[in-house]
Amino acid sequence: MHPANIIIRGLAVAVFAGTAAVAGAQSWSPSKNVEIVVPNPPGGSNDKTARSLERILLANKLLPVSISINNRSGGGGSIAYTYVQQRTPDPHYLVVAGPAILTNHIVGSSTLRHTDLTPVASLFDDYTVFAVAANSNLKTGKDLIDRLRKDPKSVTIAFSPLLGSHNHIAAGVLMKTIGGNARDLKVVAFKGSADAITNLLGGHVDLVTTAAGNVASHVAAGRMRVLGITSAQRFPGAFANVPTWKEQGADFTFGAWRAMFAPKGITPQQLAYWEGVLKKATEAPEWKEELDKNIWSNVFTPSAQFSKDLEQDYASMRSVLVDLGLAK
Numbered sequence: 001m002h003p004a005n006i007i008i009r010g011l012a013v014a015v016f017a018g019t020a021a022v023a024g025a026q027s028w029s030p031s032k033n034v035e036i037v038v039p040n041p042p043g044g045s046n047d048k049t050a051r052s053l054e055r056i057l058l059a060n061k062l063l064p065v066s067i068s069i070n071n072r073s074g075g076g077g078s079i080a081y082t083y084v085q086q087r088t089p090d091p092h093y094l095v096v097a098g099p100a101i102l103t104n105h106i107v108g109s110s111t112l113r114h115t116d117l118t119p120v121a122s123l124f125d126d127y128t129v130f131a132v133a134a135n136s137n138l139k140t141g142k143d144l145i146d147r148l149r150k151d152p153k154s155v156t157i158a159f160s161p162l163l164g165s166h167n168h169i170a171a172g173v174l175m176k177t178i179g180g181n182a183r184d185l186k187v188v189a190f191k192g193s194a195d196a197i198t199n200l201l202g203g204h205v206d207l208v209t210t211a212a213g214n215v216a217s218h219v220a221a222g223r224m225r226v227l228g229i230t231s232a233q234r235f236p237g238a239f240a241n242v243p244t245w246k247e248q249g250a251d252f253t254f255g256a257w258r259a260m261f262a263p264k265g266i267t268p269q270q271l272a273y274w275e276g277v278l279k280k281a282t283e284a285p286e287w288k289e290e291l292d293k294n295i296w297s298n299v300f301t302p303s304a305q306f307s308k309d310l311e312q313d314y315a316s317m318r319s320v321l322v323d324l325g326l327a328k
Contacts, residue, residue, distance in 0.1 A: 039077030076162035089265030141228035213294030
């Protein structure tokens, strides 16, 4: 989804269009409750993804069985990923995943690789915002750049779920883009984005890097301010006046995909079924509402292409994590 040579220059995201699974291959359907596993506590982007899908699948009667959400946080997502891996080859389990499934292995916090699960589809891209409390003396992205150049340790940056996660990478690439050393950043990782935001509003950290949707309500209520966004274009709505980093002299973009994985070893028919169901869900009007509400970028990438993208992403993110001093 974003080749290594591009991500090293600035983590620019390239989008590959995909097609739904061949309808004729769908000779299987679930026969018991489907469990959607979330690798984070309630409230973050992965949890919102799961609950949005649950509502749409049920409302549109896209499944013949019930659905349950299982939040299994911890280990930067590894607990949830391992839980689903251990259900091999039961196709009644799905797990929401983001780039942490790659970065956990790269930094050595997990032995599980993305190849230990079945990539079903990438649903959308979720861009990172750099946000501060409304009373922060950092008023613009340029203020942050100046501070990081002068004294990077003077800004405590919070994110989730682990050191080396994609939100950490976003901060590191900003630092590298402005000519600094990514290893000089002062960072702290929280279990979930909600925890990071709570600590920001409590004055315990200076800055949060997280998904746009996680701070939208706080921005609208005047509790937080966004200094810069990692997308190529400005966001709509509450973020309309927030410039991109490129507009502020830091030429990089970075989008994190959100995807669904199944246990390894499911059959081609089972994979085709889930591809088709997820494709239908993302074509529903309610999904468009979720995209707009959470500031998600509408990109559906089916299994075959997504699997290729994952290999490129793994190599690309490894190179950035070496710069951060978190990988060899």
